Amino acid sequence: MPAGGGEARADQLATLQGLAHERLTSPETAALLARWVDMSTGLPLDGTSAEGGEDEFARALLRETWRDYTKASQLPNDFVMRLGKTCSLAQQAWVEAKRHDDFLAFLPHLTQIVSLKKEEAAYRGTAGTAYDRLLDIYEPNATEAQLTPLFDELKRRLIPLLHRILSSSVKPDEHLLRQQYAAERQLTFGKMVLAAMGYDFDRGRLDVSAHPFTTSLHPTDVRVTTRVSEEDFTGSLFSCIHEGGHGLYDQGLPKAFYGTPLGEAVSLGIHESQSRLWENLVGLSLAFWEHFYPLLQKTFPDQFSGVPLKTFYGAVNLVKPSFIRVDADEVTYNLHILLRFEIERDIMENRVQPEDLPEIWRDKMKAYLGIVPATDREGVLQDVHWSLGAIGYFPTYTLGNLYSVQFFNCAKEDVPDMPKLIAAGNFTPVKIWLNEHIHRWGRTFTANSLVARVTGKPLSLDPFMAYLEAKYGDLYHL
Amino acid sequence: MPAGGGEARADQLATLQGLAHERLTSPETAALLARWVDMSTGLPLDGTSAEGGEDEFARALLRETWRDYTKASQLPNDFVMRLGKTCSLAQQAWVEAKRHDDFLAFLPHLTQIVSLKKEEAAYRGTAGTAYDRLLDIYEPNATEAQLTPLFDELKRRLIPLLHRILSSSVKPDEHLLRQQYAAERQLTFGKMVLAAMGYDFDRGRLDVSAHPFTTSLHPTDVRVTTRVSEEDFTGSLFSCIHEGGHGLYDQGLPKAFYGTPLGEAVSLGIHESQSRLWENLVGLSLAFWEHFYPLLQKTFPDQFSGVPLKTFYGAVNLVKPSFIRVDADEVTYNLHILLRFEIERDIMENRVQPEDLPEIWRDKMKAYLGIVPATDREGVLQDVHWSLGAIGYFPTYTLGNLYSVQFFNCAKEDVPDMPKLIAAGNFTPVKIWLNEHIHRWGRTFTANSLVARVTGKPLSLDPFMAYLEAKYGDLYHL
Numbered sequence: 030m031p032a033g034g035g036e037a038r039a040d041q042l043a044t045l046q047g048l049a050h051e052r053l054t055s056p057e058t059a060a061l062l063a064r065w066v067d068m069s070t071g072l073p074l075d076g077t078s079a080e081g082g083e084d085e086f087a088r089a090l091l092r093e094t095w096r097d098y099t100k101a102s103q104l105p106n107d108f109v110m111r112l113g114k115t116c117s118l119a120q121q122a123w124v125e126a127k128r129h130d131d132f133l134a135f136l137p138h139l140t141q142i143v144s145l146k147k148e149e150a151a152y153r154g155t156a157g158t159a160y161d162r163l164l165d166i167y168e169p170n171a172t173e174a175q176l177t178p179l180f181d182e183l184k185r186r187l188i189p190l191l192h193r194i195l196s197s198s199v200k201p202d203e204h205l206l207r208q209q210y211a212a213e214r215q216l217t218f219g220k221m222v223l224a225a226m227g228y229d230f231d232r233g234r235l236d237v238s239a240h241p242f243t244t245s246l247h248p249t250d251v252r253v254t255t256r257v258s259e260e261d262f263t264g265s266l267f268s269c270i271h272e273g274g275h276g277l278y279d280q281g282l283p284k285a286f287y288g289t290p291l292g293e294a295v296s297l298g299i300h301e302s303q304s305r306l307w308e309n310l311v312g313l314s315l316a317f318w319e320h321f322y323p324l325l326q327k328t329f330p331d332q333f334s335g336v337p338l339k340t341f342y343g344a345v346n347l348v349k350p351s352f353i354r355v356d357a358d359e360v361t362y363n364l365h366i367l368l369r370f371e372i373e374r375d376i377m378e379n380r381v382q383p384e385d386l387p388e389i390w391r392d393k394m395k396a397y398l399g400i401v402p403a404t405d406r407e408g409v410l411q412d413v414h415w416s417l418g419a420i421g422y423f424p425t426y427t428l429g430n431l432y433s434v435q436f437f438n439c440a441k442e443d444v445p446d447m448p449k450l451i452a453a454g455n456f457t458p459v460k461i462w463l464n465e466h467i468h469r470w471g472r473t474f475t476a477n478s479l480v481a482r483v484t485g486k487p488l489s490l491d492p493f494m495a496y497l498e499a500k501y502g503d504l505y506h507l
Numbered sequence: 508m509p510a511g512g513g514e515a516r517a518d519q520l521a522t523l524q525g526l527a528h529e530r531l532t533s534p535e536t537a538a539l540l541a542r543w544v545d546m547s548t549g550l551p552l553d554g555t556s557a558e559g560g561e562d563e564f565a566r567a568l569l570r571e572t573w574r575d576y577t578k579a580s581q582l583p584n585d586f587v588m589r590l591g592k593t594c595s596l597a598q599q600a601w602v603e604a605k606r607h608d609d610f611l612a613f614l615p616h617l618t619q620i621v622s623l624k625k626e627e628a629a630y631r632g633t634a635g636t637a638y639d640r641l642l643d644i645y646e647p648n649a650t651e652a653q654l655t656p657l658f659d660e661l662k663r664r665l666i667p668l669l670h671r672i673l674s675s676s677v678k679p680d681e682h683l684l685r686q687q688y689a690a691e692r693q694l695t696f697g698k699m700v701l702a703a704m705g706y707d708f709d710r711g712r713l714d715v716s717a718h719p720f721t722t723s724l725h726p727t728d729v730r731v732t733t734r735v736s737e738e739d740f741t742g743s744l745f746s747c748i749h750e751g752g753h754g755l756y757d758q759g760l761p762k763a764f765y766g767t768p769l770g771e772a773v774s775l776g777i778h779e780s781q782s783r784l785w786e787n788l789v790g791l792s793l794a795f796w797e798h799f800y801p802l803l804q805k806t807f808p809d810q811f812s813g814v815p816l817k818t819f820y821g822a823v824n825l826v827k828p829s830f831i832r833v834d835a836d837e838v839t840y841n842l843h844i845l846l847r848f849e850i851e852r853d854i855m856e857n858r859v860q861p862e863d864l865p866e867i868w869r870d871k872m873k874a875y876l877g878i879v880p881a882t883d884r885e886g887v888l889q890d891v892h893w894s895l896g897a898i899g900y901f902p903t904y905t906l907g908n909l910y911s912v913q914f915f916n917c918a919k920e921d922v923p924d925m926p927k928l929i930a931a932g933n934f935t936p937v938k939i940w941l942n943e944h945i946h947r948w949g950r951t952f953t954a955n956s957l958v959a960r961v962t963g964k965p966l967s968l969d970p971f972m973a974y975l976e977a978k979y980g981d982l983y984h985l
Contacts (some may be wrong), residue, residue, distance in 0.1 A: 034728030035711035037765070039726070048526070232511035246519070250512025287515070 036348070045068035047138060054102045061093055064338045086291060089473040091291030112145050112333045123416035127323040130406040133385050141416060143376055151376070159394055160377040165423030167297045168428060170475055172373060175293040176424055179490060180367050186398060186494050190501065191360055194348045195399075197505035201343035208332045210262040218238050218328050219269035222321065226307060228253070228273045229459035232280055233426035237290050243275040247287060250278040262329070263345060264356075267308055277298060277460060281468025284294040291471040297422065299476050302436060303463065309359050309430075310437045310496075311451065315342055333463065346504055350398035353408040360497060363430060369412070369423040369497025377420065428476075434493040435484045436467065512980070521699045540573055547627040549573040552669050564769060567951040571768030574647065581630050590623050590781045594896040594964030601894035610865050617861045617893060621854055624898050626750060628855070644904060645775045648953055651852060652900055657968060658845050661905070664972050668979070669838055672826045673877075681819035688740040696806050697733055697747035700799065704785060705938035706751045710758055717722040719746035721753040725765060726759040729757040740807070741823060742834075743803040745786055752785035753778060755938060759946025765820035775900065779907020780914060781941065787837050787908075788915045788974075789929065789937060793820055798932040824982055830885040838975060841908060842875040847890075847901040855898065910954075912971040914945065917920045 030038060059068065066073055071092060076389060104112075147453040152158035157172055164171045193469035218237055245251045252269035253272035257265045278300060286292035294300045305328070313316050315338075318325075322341060326333045333341065348358045354365040372389060375381040390403050390409040402408040414422050440462040441447050450458055466483045480488050501507065508516060527645050530536070537546065544551055549570060582590075597616035601885040604613035626709045628637035635650055642649045698713055716732040723729045731750035756778060764770035772778045789795050793816075796803075800819060809817065826836045832843040832904045850867060853859040860866060867877050880886040918940040919925050927934055936974045958966050979985065 030707065031710050031712050031728055031730070033707070034725060036726050037725035148660065229511070232508050232509050247512060247515035249515045250509055252509070 032346065037244055043197040050101060053098060058098055060095075060407070062098060062450050064157030064350070065091050068095070068482070071099065085138075086286075086473060087507070090132070090289060090291055093472045097290055101156065103154070104149065108145075108148065109151065111378060112149065112418055115141050116416065119416045120413065123413065124153060125395070125405050130404045130410070132405040132410060135410065135416070136384060139200075139386075140147055142415065143383055146418060148379065152483060158378065160374050160421065163349065163377065163493075164424065167419075167422050168425050169296055169477065169478060170459055170476060171298070171428070175475070176217075176370065177374070179488075180370055180424070180427065182395065183363060183494075184367050185361065186490070187364055188199070190494075190497060191348070191350070191364070191368055191398075192361060192507050194501055194505045195350075197507060199343070199505045201347045201504075202340060205259060205332075205336060205341065205344045206263050209259055210264070210329055212257045212259055212265075212330050215259075215262065215265045216255075218325065219266055221324070222312075223253070223273045223276075226270070226273050226277065226311075226456050226489065227452060228276050231279055233276055235269065241272050243272045243279065245276075245279040246278055248282050248284045248292075251276045263334075267312060269309040270312040271304040274304035277307070278303040278468050279419065281464045283469050283471050286471055291473055293472050294475070295470075295472055295479055297425035297475045298432060299479065301426055302432035303467065305429050306433040306435065306437050306505055307464070310433060312450065313346055315446070316448040316452040318345075346500075348501060348505070350400045352394075352400065352402045353411055359430075361398060363427045366423050366427040368393040368397060370427070373420045373423065386444075388392075394499075406491055408475060421434045428488070431488060432476075434496045435489065436463075438492050438496075439466075439484045439502045454462050480495075509855050528579060528653050531576060534654045536572075536576055538952050540569070540576060543569050544573050546573070549577065550827060553826075557568065564760055564764075564951060566772040568767060568769055570769075571950045572611050575768055576643070578631075580713065582627065582916065583630070584964070586623075586630065590896060593619050593623055594807070594894065597896075598891065598894045601888070601891065605884050605888045608882045608888070610883040610888060611893070614862060617864075620893065621766045621861055622894055625855065625897060625898055636856065636870070638852050638899065641855065641898065642902065643899075646903050646954065647774055647899075648955060649774075649776070649902065649906070654848065657966075658848055658902070658905065659814070660971075661841060661846050663966055664876065664968070665838065665842055665975075668972075668975060669826070669828070671841070671985050672838060672979055672983045673828075677821070677983045677985060679825045679982075681822060681825050681827070683810075683814060683819065683822040684737060684741050686740070687737055688807055690735045690737055690743075690808065693735055693737075693740065693743045694733075696862050697744055699791075700744065701731070701747055701751045701754075703754075703932060704748070704751050704755065704789075704934050706754050707758055713747065719750050723754075725984065726758055726762050726770075729754045740810075748790040749782040749786040755785070755941065756781040756946050759942045759948050761947055764949055769951055771950050773948075773950055773952070773957055776904035776906030776910060777945070777957065779908035781945065783907050783909075784911040785937075789913060790925070791824055792929065794926040794930040794935065796823075797930040802845070805838040821982060824978075825934070826940055826983070828878045828980060830872075830878065830880045831889055838979060839876060841905045844901050844905040846875060848905070851893075851898045851901065898913035900962075906954075909966060909968065910958060910969045912974045913964070913967065914941075914956060917944075917962045917975060 040051045043135065062068065064074075071093065073088060081370070115138070119135075122138045123135055125131065146163060147159060150162045153162040153165075156162070157174075160170045161174075164173070164176070177344050216235070216237070219229075221236060224230065233251045233253065236252065236254045237257055239256060241253070241255050243251065243253045251271070253276045255265050255268040262283045278294060282294065284293055318338060318341065318351055319478060324331075325341075326336075346358070348360045350361050351357060352364070354369075357365050368390070369395070372381060372386065376383065385410045387405050390405075394408070395401050414420075440459060443462060446451070447458055450456075467479070468478065474482055479487075498507075514961060542552075551566060551569065580848065593616070593938055597613075597620055600616045601613055605609065622639060628640045629642075631640040634640070635652075639650045639652075642651070694713070694715070701713060702708065709730065710727045712731045714730065714732045715735055717734060719733050721729065721730070721731045730862070731747070731754045732745050733746040733750060756772060760772065762770070782899050796816060796819065800811075800816050803819075804814075824836070826838045828839050829835060832840070833845050845869070849871070850864065852857060854861065865883050866885045868883075872886070892898075918937060921940060922928070922936045925936055928934075931946075946959070948957065952960060955965065958964075974985075
């Protein structure tokens with residue numbers, strides 16, 4: 030879109046969203062739903078359970094449509110407009126505040142957003158805590174009661190692992206990935222990897238943008254973007270793979286259910302599990318590079334021709350505490366999320382005030398990662414989320430990481446020679462497995478049921494930690 | 508859009524068009540209109556004229572809204588669906604028929620479309636002829652009674668001019684424009700020309716497509732495309748200029764009236780006058796190339812460095828009968844249109860049957876242009892329009908050419924040193940003049956009123972023929 034078209038597009042989107050909202054929350058929708066479900070609980074009127082049974086799809090369709098109807102009906106129109114306007118201004122203020130490293134300029138906006146999100150939580154009922162009701166927007170059924178002990182335990186196990194890695198005598202060569210890499214070749218390589226993953230370019234395309242994203246108009250039109258910097262080879266490639274994972278999910282959603290909840294993704298956490306599975310469990314694996322490294326050496330001979338595979342593999346898996354979440358490695362990444370989770374949860378429970386955030390941020394960075402950002406730009410101001418009113422969003426990143434390992438372990442059990450196939454450049458079994466077990470179901474199962482159904486177990490830390498311990502134990506000779 | 512996304516987009520567009528149609532033709536719209544206008548004539552209820560007076564915009568808004576409401580209400584839903592489906596199949600059949608040069612494969616589809624268009628003309632009332640009611644869709648108020656004598660006279664004057672040109676001893680060097688031109692440089696040059704025309708890249712962009720087009724989402728988001736062939740320098744550049752002319756119109760429409768008829772273009776003919784004014788009267792002028800030719804020589808030194816400006820100017824203005832309309836020069840172009848106009852008019856009046864078209868086409872090509880295509884692919888099958896159900900569309904191309912000269916003559920009277928400014932690379936006065944006199948009015952005036960208002964005269968052949976006689980008289984030493 031040309032820069033000048035932004036305002037008109039915002040108006041057009043608002044019109045369409047208004048029309049869609051009007052239809053979803055109309056008395057006709059309510060009357061139709063009320064023929065089949067108890068409108069106060071969402072449970073089927075015939076008394077059977079909301080999941081399973083003879084007509085699983087029909088039941089799921091009712092359950093999820095009721096959910097969407099209920100969520101959309103909870104907020105008064107004037108509140109939606111107030112929140113929208115506040116966030117629009119807050120986001121602009123955040124851009125400026127970040128640019129000038131001026132938290133105080135952002136503070137009044139943040140304070141207003143926090144107050145509105147508390148108001149929103151009140152509109153959204155009385156079940157659970159206020160924070161639970163925000164979490165539920167992004168990760169249906171997720172609760173503080175589930176996440177707090179899980180994330181505490183994760184922290185207790187991640188921090189010692191990080192210390193052991195940092196004390197190791199193994200020091201990967203990080204400068205290897207900070208040379209010059211022609212943008213055109215990076216994109217050609219990224220496209221080749223996407224094609225190998227099974228991303229269908231007949232139903233998608235790759236473009237360049239400042240911040241990578243995936244946008245889906247239909248399973249037959251799912252587009253991904255990547256960023257490109259000539260000084261940073263990994264940024265572009267792993268963005269391709271990450272967005273490619275999101276893209277494969279959306280290309281794999283059931284076309285027959287398009288336009289209904291069953292044609293949509295389960296949750297942000299499950300979506301993130303797809304991007305992270307490809308990015309980390311596939312893209313950062315030794316097997317992946319056994320296939321792609323010779324091709325990469327041909328693409329960038331000056332940079333890599335003399336460098337052994339293992340050296341390169343060590344470099345892309347470098348573990349090093351850093352200030353910026355989106356640049357973090359697999360081991361430190363979730364510590365960035367835990368910090369944000371704790372802050373936003375505590376804000377919602379009034380244990381923390383917005384004005385205290387810079388200091389709390391620095392304290393937690395020190396405690397979890399051992400480093401302290403010198404500026405708020407590299408600290409509390411780095412992410413756009415809160416300025417958009419997205420409180421309760423961050424935990425889905427960590428949930429995605431946990432889900433991804435649980436899923437991938439199952440895939441490897443089902444297809445025992447998967448690492449060998451990957452090393453031979455054959456990614457079809459990974460894609461097919463995800464299509465079969467995750468993508469094609471849309472929102473037929475909730476996140477918790479899907480994990481239990483696919484992996485036979487509830488969400489757990491253990492597979493994730495075992496994966497990290499094994500991989501990094503090996504890499505760092507722990 | 509990825510190729511695979513076409514079907515989903517068609518569904519999405521159909522949904523949106525259905526919603527828009529539903530609202531436009533709703534009893535609420537009718538009730539609102541009926542408070543102000545006589546619903547059977549569209550004239551204001553207070554008895555004053557439909558144009559002029561104290562509140563010109565309000566009157567125009569009522570007049571044009573009534574027109575849109577009436578047009579949209581004339582066709583029964585089931586007819587719209589039948590026509591849509593027939594055209595969708597016909598267009599696919601046309602693609603194949605053209606590829607295989609197989610008119611008989613397309614004939615049943617064409618026959619069906621002609622029959623549906625007769626049905627459509629019947630739904631659209633009883634005023635004028637059946638063909639008038641189709642013309643009116645694309646060029647409001649245009650009629651056979653106006654066009655037939657005008658186009659007959661145009662033919663009577665164009666054919667002798669063409670013969671004089673072809674008998675001239677002046678033979679421009681056509682191979683000069685059939686060398687190799689790197690695509691990247693063509694696009695850079697095209698972008699430079701667009702920027703010089705005043706096309707605003709902050710509210711637009713240039714992309715490459717198989718068939719050039721302009722697409723407008725709002726005056727702040729108007730995008731143009733061009734085609735690029737490395738063997739054909741003029742195809743890409745003049746497509747840029749042509750689409751740029753359309754783009755400037757759309758960027759110049761009044762933002763305040765966006766979403767109403769007054770924020771839209773008057774007619775296809777007026778739209779085409781804008782593209783042709785820039786393409787022919789500016790882009791094919793000597794003044795234009797006095798400025799741009801040295802820059803072109805720098806861009807393509809191997810191709811043009813030894814070639815004098817006058818030789819190049821003669822080559823881009825080569826007059827030569829050819830089979831394909833979109834490749835035709837200024838002198839022969841309208842003969843291609845007249846042929847199509849006569850055929851579609853005669854089909855609608857039952858004087859000609861669809862099965863006779865290939866032969867009639869060849870006869871008319873022989874009579875008007877002196878050449879006969881060996882295949883239907885280069886003859887009656889070349890254009891997509893009829894397969895889309897667009898009967899009555901072609902005359903707007905010639906109307907656009909006639910309007911363009913009438914407008915440009917006025918602009919030159921208002922700004923007498925315009926050719927000098929153009930030769931100095933200053934196109935701002937052209938753009939500003941068009942903004943002021945055409946673009947900013949949207950549909951406030953009908954095409955006929957706009958021409959009369961801007962030029963002080965009704966539509967006429969004379970300015971156009973005088974332009975051709977002078978320019979080509981000079982070029983071909985007639």
